[in-house]
Amino acid sequence: MYKTLKLRIYTKHTPKLVKLASAVNFVWNYVNDLCFQMWRRKRVFLSAYDIHEYTKGAGEELGLHSQTLQAVGETHAKARKQAKRSRLHWRTNHKDAKRKSLGWIPFKASAVKHIRTYNTGKTALKSQVQLSCGKDKLILTVFDQYDLRQYTEIKTTSVVEDSCGDWYLCLVVKVEPVIENTATGEVGIDLGCKTAATCSNGDKLETKFTQQYVEKLAIAQRAHKKKQAKRINRKTKNARADATHKFTARVTKENRLIVIGNIKPSMFTSGKLAKSVYDANWSEIKRQLEYKCEHAGCLLVKV
Numbered sequence: 001m002y003k004t005l006k007l008r009i010y011t012k013h014t015p016k017l018v019k020l021a022s023a024v025n026f027v028w029n030y031v032n033d034l035c036f037q038m039w040r041r042k043r044v045f046l047s048a049y050d051i052h053e054y055t056k057g058a059g060e061e062l063g064l065h066s067q068t069l070q071a072v073g074e075t076h077a078k079a080r081k082q083a084k085r086s087r088l089h090w091r092t093n094h095k096d097a098k099r100k101s102l103g104w105i106p107f108k109a110s111a112v113k114h115i116r117t118y119n120t121g122k123t124a125l126k127s128q129v130q131l132s133c134g135k136d137k138l139i140l141t142v143f144d145q146y147d148l149r150q151y152t153e154i155k156t157t158s159v160v161e162d163s164c165g166d167w168y169l170c171l172v173v174k175v176e177p178v179i180e181n182t183a184t185g186e187v188g189i190d191l192g193c194k195t196a197a198t199c200s201n202g203d204k205l206e207t208k209f210t211q212q213y214v215e216k217l218a219i220a221q222r223a224h225k226k227k228q229a230k231r232i233n234r235k236t237k238n239a240r241a242d243a244t245h246k247f248t249a250r251v252t253k254e255n256r257l258i259v260i261g262n263i264k265p266s267m268f269t270s271g272k273l274a275k276s277v278y279d280a281n282w283s284e285i286k287r288q289l290e291y292k293c294e295h296a297g298c299l300l301v302k303v
Contacts, residue, residue: 001096001174001175001176001177001295002155002173002174002175002177003172003291004170004171004172004173004296005148005170005171005173006168006169006170007127007142007143007146007168007169008142008143008166008167008168009140009141009142009159009166009167009168009169010140010141010142010143011166011167013138013140013141013167014165014167016138016170017103017105017161017167018064018093018103020133020138020159020203021065021092021093021103021104021105021159021161023062023064023286024064024068024072024091024104024105024106025071025091025092025093025101026062027064027069027072027092028059028072028090028091029091030055030075031051031054031055031072031076031087032076032087032090034046034051034054035076035080035086035087036053036086036087039086039087040086041129041222045077045080045086046048046077046127047077047082048070048073048074048076048077048078050259050263051073051077051079051265052069052070053071053074053075055069055072055073056069056303057127058292059224060110060134060135062134063133063134063135063136064131064133064134064191065108065111065131065133065134066109066135066177067107067108067110067111068105068106068107068108068111070108070114071106071107071108071156071264072106078086086114089101102160102161102162102163103159103160103161103162103167104158104159104161105160105169106156106157106159107131107132107149107156107157107158107159108156109133109154109155109156109157110133111132112129112130112131112132112154112155112157112171113129113130114127114128114129114130114148114151114154115127115128115129115130115139116128117144117147117148117149121208123141125143125144125147126130126142126143126144127142127144127148128140128141128142129142129157129169129171131159134196134213137170140169140249141161141207142169142265145189147273148171151171151173151174151175151217152174153174154172154173155169155170155172155173155174156172157169158172162234163230163233163234164227164230164231164234166216168183175295177294177296177297181256181296181297181298183253183254183255183256183296183298185201185234185254185255185256185257186255186256186257186259187199187201187203187251187254187255187257187259188200188250188259189260189261189285190258190261191260191261191272191282191285192265192280193276193277193280195245196213196279196280196281196282197285199251203247203250203251205243205285206243207240207243207244207248207279207280207281209236209239209240209243209279210236210275210278210279211279212236212239212292213232213235213236216232217232217233217236219233225290226279229279236282240281241264241277241284244281244284244287244288246286247285248266248285248288248289248292249292251289252289252292252293252295252296252298253296255297256299257298257299257300257301258288258293258298258299258300258301259301259302259303260285260289260300260301260302260303261302261303262286262302262303264277264281265277265278265280265282265283267283286302302303
């Protein structure tokens with residue numbers, strides 16, 4: 001079983017990451033144009049293996065690892081097939097661009113190495129992760145809330161940027177599922193709008209964070225403060241995700257059987273309940289319960 005760990009990167013690495021993301025965008029645009037020209041001339045789509053033959057050896061000039069070039073080609077081939085298009089959108093991180101793409105730098109397992117984890121206080125941890133970028137080695141310092149020392153196998157890694165300009169290290173690691181669940185409880189969960197989730201034992205999940213920050217967001221938007229509005233939206237999103245994670249972790253830890261209503265949010269998003277349904281986060285609750293029940297060894301039933 002695999003799960004993704006998202007770690008905040010120190011801001012001192014931002015200039016180097018912006019430069020690498022620009023190189024990745026250059027490779028993406030080259031592959032995008034190459035595939036479109038091949039389709040227009042020969043009516044054939046290039047596979048990820050064919051794309052690698054055209055990008056091989058460019059890593060030294062661009063400062064990228066060879067497997068980063070392979071990952072870009074694989075992602076492009078997969079996205080083009082899913083979208084059923086001969087050409088995808090161009091990527092750019094120029095500050096004056098009308099359509100700016102958020103930074104993205106993929107790595108494979110052989111280009112990632114965990115160096116060390118150390119304490120910076122009573123409970124806070126920092127980790128250093130080494131990434132191979134062509135001939136150079138990039139050592140990133142991250143805020144480690146997971147303690148990377150307990151994960152021995154790293155599958156893939158991506159460095160991504162959010163809308164506020166902060167960078168994160170996303171590690172896909174292997175975890176061992178719990179063989180036997182010692183919990184004895186059984187619970188039913190009812191999904192709703194006023195209260196996102198109500199358990200049969202009285203436990204509740206409140207996710208009305210949009211209404212909590214709506215006044216501050218309105219003031220920032222009227223003043224045309226885009227950066228402040230983005231940070232308020234991110235704070236709302238993180239608060240909702242944090243409450244949802246704590247609720248689902250508590251439920252899966254205390255129960256061996258969980259029964260939840262199988263409600264489709266799309267049935268309620270075309271009327272007056274749309275904002276409340278989006279704020280209730282039903283799909284995310286069910287998604288988290290699925291993989292956490294699989295890891296904890298408990299049974300999830302949708303009715």
